[in-house]
Amino acid sequence: MTVTAQGPLPERPYDVAIVGAGVVGCAIARALARHPGLRVALVEAQDDVGQGTSKANTAILHTGFDAVPGSLEARLVREGARMLAAYATESGIPVEPVGALLVAWDADQLARLPRLAEKAERNAYRDTRIVGPDELYTREPHLGPGALGALHVPGESIVCPWTTTLAYATQAVRHGVDLHLGCRVTRASRQDGEHLLHTDRGTLRARFLVNAAGLHADTLDRLLGRQDFTVTPRRGQLIVFDKLARPLVRHILLPVPTALGKGVLVAPTVYGNVLLGPTAEDLDDKRATGSTAEGLSALREQGRRILPELLDEEVTAVYAGLRAATGHEDYRIAAHRENSYVTVGGIRSTGLTASLAIAAHVVELLADAGLDPGPARDLEPVRMPNLGEAFPRPHQRADLIAADPEYGTLVCHCERVSRGEIRDALASTIPPRGLDGLRRRTRARAGRCQGFYCGAAVRALFEEATR
Amino acid sequence: MSGVRRVDVLVVGAGPGGLAAAARLAAAGAGRVEVLEREQQAGGVPRHCAHGGFGTWTHPLTGPSYARLLAEGAARAGAVVRTGVTALDWAGPLALTTVSPRGPEKIEAAAIVLATGARERPRAARLVPGTRPAGVCTTGELQQAVHLYGQRIGSRAVVVGAEDVSYAATATVRASGARVVAMVTDLPRAQAAPARALDARLRHGVPLLTGTTVTELLGHGRLSGVRVRHRDGRSAVLPCDTVVFTGDFVPDHELARRGGLVCDPGTRGPAVDGALRTSRAGVFAVGSVLHPVGSAATAAREGARAAGAVRQWLAGGDWPGAVPLVVSEPLRWIAPHRVTPADRHGRYVLRSTEPLTRRVLRVTQDGRTLDRVRVRSSLPSALVPYRTTLTLTARWTHRVDAKGGPVRITVD
């Protein structure tokens, strides 16, 4: 198993190099790992997998009911959702099928619900149903006053985005994929039918190249001489409310979409918090992952209407993610046979859901582009540590604690993370290289105190293990 | 989880409040008194307050010595203080589920005392915009990092707040070898004893920026600075690699909330009457969870006071219904938050958003005036801090009608 974060890169050429270890790149690496004959490298600029957009989204496993019918995105979301739901069960990724309600707040929105139901049908999603105000308020007793009805979409689920990305990467690495972190591709060229990827850590050679660089997919495309699209970051700011707010909401509460986008939602998270967001702001700075006073106050304004009591609860966290918009209502996935190259661009606001289907599609495109993947095998399943509240956490399992008391020794009190879980994460296949990575793997320091109680203790455990 | 273990009194939290209650109860022969503490050491927040300011005038102590003294006192009196045990949730009206390295357990008691303390609101809870770099913490984390673990923090810190705890943070930053770039408060002046504020400014050269808000955190990876805005509209960036958010306490009320105890909208902690009884028979609450945040001595005093009420309850006392106390602007909260006509001793703590020196507090119930009190301050009037804490003696409580409406405290 090879995970590197420094030092020179292997000289021997790889069959395939994937640039970008977001949820999409990791899924592709995992799909290629099914072919033991291939030498595959996953190359990531940052010090961990999933540090780009994949760590900062709304964490919904979409049905694709509102996708553009007939688009590639619609198909991959539909297929990906099914694949990820099954994969989550196998791998211990927390998923809760809470369902969504698209709430109509005025007559105009109410009138649009039947059309949304029809659109869902065209996307082969047939379980939607229009509910009246009585049923709506029975389902969501804390909903703000004035809602006229809703479209119920029972198949929409919530999922853990961090565990998903990490599970793909872990499984890929365990099956022979080399993960190179801290390895930004700054230049690319071709020589003797091979790609030369020039990185901070030297040159990496590969016969085939997959561009899964997310927000930077256009930049990498240009390094390879293509000008097919431009990525415009569309920022989404989100507010995470305290776990004590969780009983206020049962479904994902969506607004009726407008031309301006999907709008602001209120949704539970698998960790037991409540999310409010995201904003939609077109920017040009691909590093602008900060929150703003205007953004947060706009969210609170909208949240007050949807779920007034939510605003009385404490805020646990605020974050922002950047969607890779390309001015085109679909993904930008394309094979360039002459260059032995596949671009996976414009994976906008559904990439988490579609990841497994995108990966399967990319493997086909690579074959079209001339890659002979050789024989395939089944992958050994991975079993990820459970971060979800709907499933037993280690501190709730008498059997685990009896076998190993470290699971009964809590370090992070707000999130009830035990020393055993932190130890396991630090010794895992892809160990965290910082406290943020440890947080995404265990939830340590992710709770309401943000480290007031446990910050120093968690840091001490991390530093002890990485010394 | 097999079966339920029974004790007489279960105290949650081994800070000054919980330990003082346990010591009193055990000494008075209240039976098995067990204190649950989720940390590996008893003592609560004072464990990591390496500075003085604890104990009594005649016997001043540092936080850690004070924590040890209280823990030893409770143990000597016969209370069982169990560390590394977390109370997770309720298993019945007077029963809790817990977890420890020995596994899960259900414990039932004749009385439960919640002494779970308070924490400082971290950056996110204050909705301070910007990036999410490393180098952002609260005083609680800072003190533990420096005093308990000897960890390095950055080299230049901005301290947000100018209360006592902010000056404690400033001292901790200095103790770690780092420099305090500035203290920043949105209020017009420091909220600490004037000598303390003066000492920080003159002896240690720490500038205090009043009327100033932190509007953005800057930097990717590591904090590179904070953007601040003065009330007059000017804004500036203070370069720093560490920012400490101090004060702005919020009670750790999770158990109270999960148990469905009535909480006070002002303090956000469980609402108690003068005998520290919550809305549920047999459940008491003491310390910072009631009113963030008084001194450790106040928490300990409340613990001792609750011990008396717990013993009455154990002896078959009743659980009188209490009438809510309601404050209005500029008062922010009052604690205790409920009153019974029998609440004869003790005093109420009030927090106001503006100075009230020489103004009159009026206590009324259903339009009937129960008391009028002119505010005296314990500090000379010119030095009364902006966010004022004042006290009200309970001399009017016998006039309360137990069946009447809420008792209102207003400022004339």
Ligand SMILES: Cc1cc2nc3c(=O)[nH]c(=O)nc-3n(C[C@H](O)[C@H](O)[C@H](O)COP(=O)(O)OP(=O)(O)OC[C@H]3O[C@@H](n4cnc5c(N)ncnc54)[C@H](O)[C@@H]3O)c2cc1C
């Ligand atoms: C606010 C918001 C809400 C969303 N909600 C949902 C949702 O509810 N459900 C859903 O399914 N999807 C959602 N999405 C979309 C989803 O998050 C993205 O589609 C998905 O994360 C894209 O993954 P990716 O791997 O393509 O990109 P990224 O995660 O950005 O990964 C790209 C990686 O490439 C690396 N990289 C870039 N350039 C280079 C280089 N030159 N060399 C080496 N490495 C490089 C980056 O460091 C990064 O790690 C949301 C997105 C946002 C912003």
Ligand SMILES: Cc1cc2nc3c(=O)[nH]c(=O)nc-3n(C[C@H](O)[C@H](O)[C@H](O)COP(=O)(O)OP(=O)(O)OC[C@H]3O[C@@H](n4cnc5c(N)ncnc54)[C@H](O)[C@@H]3O)c2cc1C
């Ligand atoms: C940084 C800082 C500096 C301070 N400096 C001073 C000072 O100089 N002088 C002074 O007099 N006061 C000072 N104070 C205030 C003083 O520390 C508090 O008033 C006092 O600690 C309150 O005591 P307590 O028992 O209510 O709560 P805490 O001391 O907070 O103790 C609560 C305890 O309960 C435990 N607990 C919580 N929930 C659970 C659970 N579910 N299961 C098990 N255990 C649980 C916690 O781990 C904690 O140990 C300071 C406070 C802070 C934050």
